[in-house]
Amino acid sequence: MMMMKVMYLVTIPAILGIIVSVILKIKQGRKNKKKAVGLFHPYTNDGGGGERVLWCAVKAIQDEFPDIDCVIFTGDHDSSPYSLFSRASLRFGVHLISPPKVVHLNKRKWIEETTYPRFTMIGQSLGSVYLAWEALCKFTPLYFFDTSGYAFTYPLARIFGCKVICYTHYPTISSDMVSRVRSRSAMYNNDSLVAQSLWLSRCKVLYYSVFSWMYGLVGSCADLVMVNSSWTQSHIVKLWKIPERTRRVYPPCDTSGLQVMPLERLADNPAIISVAQFRPEKAHPLQLKAFAKVIGKLDTSMPKPKLQFVGSCRNKADEDRLQKLKDLAVDLKVENDVEFHKNIPYKDLVKLLGAAIAGIHSMTDEHFGISVVEFMAAGAIPIAHNSAGPKMDIVLEEDGERTGFLAQTVDEYADAILQVLRMPEAGRLKMAAAARKRAGKFSEQKFYEDFKASIRPILSRAC
DSSP states (O other): OHHHHHHHHHHHHHHHHHHHHHHHHHHHHHHTOEEEEEEEOSOTTOOSHHHHHHHHHHHHHHHHOTTSEEEEEESOTTOOHHHHHHHHHHHHOOOOSSOOEEEEOSOGGGGOGGGOSSSHHHHHHHHHHHHHHHHHHHOOEEEEEEOSOOGGGHHHHHHTTOEEEEEESSOSSOHHHHHHHHTTOOBTTBOHHHHTOHHHHHHHHHHHHHHHHHHHHHHTTOSEEEESSHHHHHHHHHHHOOGGGEEEOOOOBOHHHHHTSOSOOOSSSOEEEEEOOSOGGGOHHHHHHHHHHHHHHOOTTSOOOEEEEEEOOOSHHHHHHHHHHHHHHHHTTOGGGEEEEESOOHHHHHHHHHHEEEEEOOOTTOSSOHHHHHHHHHTOEEEEESSHHIIIIISOOBTTBOOOEEEOSHHHHHHHHHHHHHSOHHHHHHHHHHHHHHHGGGBHHHHHHHHHHHHHHHHGGGO
């Protein structure tokens, strides 16, 4: 009994002390808000389409509101204002008006997927709240701008007195994900052990249903929501239920620099390019297996193609995945016909795109698909997954002309590659020209126009 009293006397003051400390931190943050846009982007070296959006967003804000500071919340400790300024230019061809300010975060491990072997979504979501707490305690901006999809941070930002803006590339949870679990389909986000068990599948459906409700609640705290595609928009509107605050702003694709390239390609050494981070959902093994089938079916009179994987690695898990892909190429006996380009500069990517006859993309439910647009702008025939962004927004007919191919299975991808390789030059040039025209609808300039129109009403209040 005495021990319980002691515990009570120690615990209650400690809890009260924590609560008081939290309240004081929030009051201090609200009092010292700076006239700035704080961009919550914990990984500023991922090299993907999300990072391109980040730098184009910074440039648009700097251009439209020069008196509002742009501050990057990042967990990359080697990032400095000038290194990020340089990276935006060298890696993405985005020339910022001035270097952004940087706030370094030390708690990024709490959003790493490796930290949560199970219940990854809820773990990372709650971890993002802790990371955002660190960010907002260090620097409280007038506008909290999430560019990485951490919706659980929005209520906290509102408590700190920030206006919340987000650019959502894809919903953390979607009805498609729930359907796959319910149908017990094994995939990168549905372990085969769960898929094989009726009881575990039902438990996961319940978990997803509860998470969907929570996700809808926190997402509705956003003052302005920008989404990158029709597919993302339909899911976000359904989940967050704030259509009046939701705008579709297609992501910036560097179509101007790519569209000046000649559509003609060297016939003696056709290249097929794949541009994507080495993440599990990008389904690189499927591409490799399809390519191996093509090599096996290729006519002896035809020139042998090469497959070029271009992508970035965020961490050791990505590095391991890349190595497994190289090992798979050896197992499929196509290692001499496959190239791997890791973390290359933007100018080198442009050179590869300009020489490719086709571009391959295989992510299921890719929210948009910037790489697909880049293929089309550069004159490479797109072979994309028959779902979400590529299906609904990108690989559509232009002036009645076909602009590319959609596929799902290894065989369908192999057949599409063979069709491109066997296509008469006149037919390929016609399709490439239609695809290039279609790509113009997703230009960087179009992004700047739509992005500025979306943020102008909310940011102009600070001026």
